[in-house]
Amino acid sequence: MGTIYRRKGKRVLWIKYYRNGKPYYESSHSEKMEVAKRLLRRREGEISRGELPGVCFDKVRFDELAQDYLTDYRINGKRTLAKADRCVRHLEKFFGGMRIMEISTSKIKEYISRGMENGLSNASINRELAALKRMFHLGAQCTPPKINRVPYIPMLKESNIRKGFFEHDEFLALKDALPSHLKPIVTFAYHTGWRKSEILGLTWPKVDLSQGAVRLDPGETKNEEGRIIYLNKELLKELKDLHGNRHLGCPYVFHLNGKPIKDFRGAWAAACRKAGLKDKLFHDLRRTGVRNMVRSGIRERVAMMISGHKTRGVFDRYHIVSDDDLKEAARKQQDFLESQAVTEEAGHKRGVVIPFQQVQEAL
Secondary structure (H helix, E strand, C coil), X not given: CCEEEECCCCCCEEEEEEECCEEEEEECCCCCHHHHHHHHHHHHHHHHCCCCCHHHHCCCEHHHHHHHHHHHHHHCCCCCHHHHHHHHHHHHHHHCCCEHHHCCHHXXXXXXXXXXXXXXXXXXXXXXXXXXXXXXXXXXXXXXXXXXXXXXXXXXXCCCCCCCCCCHHHHHHHHHHCCCCCHHHHHHHHHHCCCHHHHHCCEHHHEECCCCEEEECCCCCCCCCCEEEECCHHHHHHHHHHHHCCCCCCCECCEECCEECCCCHHHHHHHHHHHCCCCCCCHHHHHHHHHHXXXXXXXXXXXXXXXXXXXXXXXXXXXCCCHHHHHHHHXXXXXXXXXXXXXXXXXXXXXXXXXXXXXXXXC
């Protein structure tokens, strides 16, 4: 049975109770006996249900869960560790040093409001909230658990999904404005729709020039699945030229003086300005690659295998309809209606009425 007592010379009431023979001591933070009794009953109820008493979670702070979150990324070899670390740095500016029991839904909403006041987009805030939610779930999965509850974390509506892509003349202008070591990279992205990290990490052992093929092994891609693509004439020529001028000792297909290319945002921005292109991202090449494959008649399932899209929903976001697509749809509809009118008029002149369904089938 638990007991209620006062420490010598103190007015605040404390409670004492046992779990598996181990004594626990906890302040009620009150001088009132009824408050201490309610706390003791709550703790005894938790123990009777086989749960850890809430006092076990009071000392756990945000910083501990954040480190567990990053450790989980490291031991699982996740490729987005840098992004996870960036999210943690943003979160700890607000939650750093805070006890987990203090992080409630209202506190999280306060964090959201502050982020919006600082000009963060809904998408950026959502990435950080997703990291926070993952921290809580990892804490709950520990043995013994580090938290006894996961607070409700509201997510924001994202209405800023980018829909940029390159028309062919824009791609040529950009390629012409880029430094020579970046031209093959954008060409590869434009034709395959591969992610930048997959392209920059491509090594020569993955390239078979005799078969005109490039492969990625399982675990080397974002979706953890391997894939193989066959190169068209332009890409095959690009890679043969690179192979003929490869830097000894450098395994990377795309490099700068034998060193791997990690970041070229400055060169990208300068080339976009020179080409007269505004707000273009490298990821727009991925969207463009997917769209061009679908337009050229490649089956969507095959296009997904080439670009590395795993889910149909993500693939749909990249298959963008442009103004030219809409104009082409209007032209085809007009051609159809005109041909229908001509066919029906000819039928009436001959005294024959052709059913509309037969006209459709004939067309």
